[in-house]
Amino acid sequence: MKIVCIGGGVAGLYFGLLMKQHNPTHDITVVERNRAYDTFGWGVVFSDATMENMRRWDIKSADQIQQAFNHWDDIELHIKGHTIRSGGHGFVGIGRKKLLNILQARCEEVGVKLVFEQEVDSDADFPDADLIIASDGLNSKIRTKYQDTFKPDIALRPNRYIWLGTNKVYDAFNFLFEKTEHGWFQAHVYKFDEQTSTFIVECPEHVWLAHGLDKADQQQSIDFCEKLFASNLQGEKLMTNARHLRGSAWLNFQRVKCEQWSLHNGKSHVVLMGDAVHTAHFAIGSGTKLALEDAIELTAQFQALGDAPENIPEVLARYQAARAVDVLRLQNAAWNAMEWFEVCGERYCDQLAPEQFMYSMLTRSQRISHENLRLRDKGWLEGYERWFAEQAGLSTADGATPVPPMFTPLTVRDLTIKNRVMVSPMAQYSCDDGLVGDYHLVHLGSRALGGAGLVMVEMTCVSPTARITPGCPGLWNEAQRDAWKRVVNFVHQRSDAKIAVQIGHAGAKGSTRLAWEGIDKPLVEGNWPLISASPQQYLKGVSDTARAMTRADMDEVCDQFVRSARWAAEAGFDWLELHCAHGYLLSSFISPLTNQRTDEYGGSLANRLRYPLEVFAAVREVWPAHLPMSVRISAHDWVEGGITPADAVEIARAFKAAGADLVDCSSGQVSKAEKPVYGRMFQTPFADRVRNEAGIQTIAVGAISEADHVNSIIAAGRADLCAVARPHLANPAWTLTEAAKIGFTSIDWPKQYRSAKPQMESLFQREKAQAAAQTGAKG
Structure with missing residues (x-):
């Protein structure tokens, strides 16, 4: 085949090298706009795993890179006068110029033709090529020419950054945070050769503008950064090796994601590679990794299918299919990390203690979890767990196994919950005329015995016409109060869990059938007005x-809520939650999708909140002052024009001012036009944002299904409680089971069940040992 790689970056060079080694008869040319052995930029980073992958494909270049790279395991944080260090992270740093020079030399050794100082405007410049690799970078001319086919999604991000270097040598990946009168700056710093380190400075756009950096030239920007980070630089200078010294050197990151990666132009097959097809933020150092692994995968597909020209269409289709999942996973992680750095100044730097800030930063991409941190640096994590437990009021004896964050207590007003797990309110549709009976006694009682700190009962309706279905529970008469009291008494007498009631009104979503008879469908008969x-x-x-x-x-409805709250207190509930989510009555006032009123209860968000806040205030007045009260909101309607996470912060602030203790952050179910984006812990970012921007404790809910999720959320300060629903339906003792899985044996079991505790713990310990042995055998 005749192959042309447009762009002499990592992707084009490495693919040319691998394909020439695979079949020396291929005619391969790499065309580069810069001069021979002349490139720009400072150091690049990739992981140990990428290095091992390279070693399998070309050991000679891998050996040369290994001799030139700098390896480190540690991440070091500098903030508010604190320095915190964690190990086991495994990075490789190498100068970009050095890496490209190694690959250029290797290409020449195996017979790849390198053409320098040639600008390529079009794939039509190579009419006789069988395959054209468009590895022409972020601003790819080839991608732009065929954008209707490639369908690029390019997102310009708000933060500004400048890519600098310094002769100060660092022995870890350093993150530096400095506060100015206008806001926070952060620097990403790592060594890439024996004399030089990369020094990337980043800040939000408004902070950049406030300091007048939009009007600064490169040298003025460098002088500003040197002064800002002077205490860390300790007299060393910052420098740039960019070619263009006029104008601002500050950039906005562009996330590139293409729907289609290849095409046939009538003569040649063209495929995008590297930054031309996908970019990932430098916050997790993945751009070089993506480029290298693109080259490896495309070569692998040619090896598998044969590298004759007639096989190119299938090879390219399989190449995209094979790479797309991994690229998307890494881009999502990079996006999470990028967003964390974009908001950390306003959301975390001032709000979190340095110890918790470090944990939040390490887990920012959501690829690193609590137990993964234990594998990386057990000593650091256990130290953090002890610190976290102390903040929760626990004493931590030297040498004792620390209490995992999910099993630390939480005190709200005068109520202390033994751990951070809450059984989420789950509709059971099993009442007769609003009256709970034996089913709810068993259902809720078994979950209280199962280890959760708080059990919240399903939405309990304030009147017969407030119900979702005829099977929903109520609190509109004394008989219902007494029935609930029986359940509450069991929980208090037979467990150390606390029990909460959630009161609400179905509004327009009422008068429907039981879920298993047709969810959201109106009753066939016996309907009530909505x-x-x-x-x-x-x-x-x-x-x-x-x-x-x-x-x-x-x-009238407000009076009904007040009456139900009084009876809830008389029934002995420990906690009350007001349901203002999911399109039910109070939610219908908050969302602009369902509120088109023209009076003082419609229009602006403040007006739309007016009635829910009136109800909240009336209920808070009769609910005992020493007991907590939370509010559940839909933090995102998932519909254009609906409630957004930014609105959720304002909603939370309003309820906080009214006396709410926590905000339960759910989302959706307001409109059937919703398009939610699901995934593990997919609603936790709402709880995180509300907690750290509105300054109120939160409950995270949604696809939280294992102890690792709960520990990560609580430890990072993303929420204060985790509501677990479906896992608790499947296993009433989910909390006890998860404690056994992670080896936390200090948790107490109901005395009637204690004989099963050591058996379960030893079973999980044996399974863990077997898995470790199998991993060791494979290694």
């Missing part, structure tokens, strides 16, 4: 139509 903030049908053309509430309706 009310909402504005007239609406939840299911267009299917649901009954709710009418808009009048002032008299609002007063």
Whole structure:
């Protein structure tokens, strides 16, 4: 084949090298705009795993890179006068110029033709090529020419950064944080040769503008950064090796993601590679990794299918299919890390103690979890667990196994919950005329015995017409109060869990069938009238139509909430939550999707919150002052024009001012037009943002399914409680089971079940040992 690689970066050079080694008869040319052995930029970073992958494909270049690279395991944080260090992370740093020079020399050794100082504007410049590798970088001309086919999604991010170097040598990957009168700056710093370190300075756009850096030339920007980080640089200078010395050197990161990676132009097959097809933020040092692994995968596909020209279409299709999943996973992790750095100044730097800030930073991409940190640096993590336990009021004896964050207590007002696991409210549709019976006694009682710190009962309705279905529980009469009291008494007498009630009104989503008879479908008979903030049908053309509430309706419903709260206190509940989420009555006022009122209860967010806040205030007044009260909100409607996470912060601030102790951060279920993005812990970012921007404790909910999730969320300060739903449905003793899985044996079991405790713990310990042995055997 005749192959042309446009762009002499890592992707083009490494692919040319691998393919020429695979089949020396290929005619391969790499075309580069710069001069021979002349490149720009400081150091690049990739992981130990990428280095091992390279070793399998070309040991000679891998050996040369290994001789030139700098390896380190540690990450070091500098913030607020504190220095914190964690090990076991495994990075490789090498000068970009050195890396490219090694690959250029290796290409020449095996017979790849290198053409320098040639600008390529089009793939049409190579009409006789069978395959054209468009590795022409972030601003790819080839991608732009065929953008209707490649369908690039390019996101310009808000932070500004400048890529500098210094002769100060660091022995770890350093993250430096400095606060100015206008906000926070951070620097990403790592050594890449014996004399030089990369020094990337980053800040939000508004901070950059406030300091006048948009008007600064390169030298003025360098002088600013030297002064800002002077205490760390200790007299060393910062420098640039960029060619263009006029104008600002500050950049915005561009995330590139293409729907299609290749095409046939009528003569040649063209495929994008490296930054031309995908970029990943430098926060996790993955751009070089992606380029190298692109080259490896495309070569592997040619090896597998044969490298004759007629096989190119299938090779390219399989190449994209094979790479797309891994690239998307890494881009998502890089996106999480990038977003963390974009908001850390306003969300974490001032709010979190340095110890917790370090944990949050290490887990920012969500690829590194609590137990993964234990594998990387057990000593550091156990030290952090002791610190966290001390903040929760636990004493930590020297040498004793620290209490995992999920099993630390939480005190809210006068109530202390033994751990951070909450059984989420889950509708059971198993009441008769709003009355709970033996089913709820067993259902909720078994979960209270299962180790959770707090059990929250399903939405309990404030009137017969407030129900979702005829099977929903209520608190509109004394019989229901007494039935709930029986359940509450069992939980208090037979367990050390606390029990909470969630009160609400279904609004336009009421008068429907039991879930297993047709979820959200209206009753066949016996319907009751529906009310909402504005007239609406939840299911267009299917649901009954709710009418808009009048002032008299609002007063009546508010009185119903107050009555239910009083009876909840009399029933002995430890905690009360007001349901203002999921499109139910109070939620219908908050969301602009369901509130089209033109009076003082519609329009602005402040107006839309007016009635829910009135209800909250009335309930808070009658709910015992020494007991907690939370509010559940939909932090994201997942519909354009609906509630956004930024709105959720304002909603939380309003409820905090009204006396709320926590915000339970759920999302969606307001409109059937919603398009949620699911994934593990997918709603936790809402709890994180609300907690650290609104300054109120939060409950995280949504796809939290293992102890590692809970520990990571709580330890990072992303939430204060974790609500676990489906796992608790499948296993009432989920919390006890997860404690055994992670080897936390200090947790207490109900005395009737204690004989099973050592058996379960030894079973999981044996399984863990077997898995470790198998991993060792494979290694």
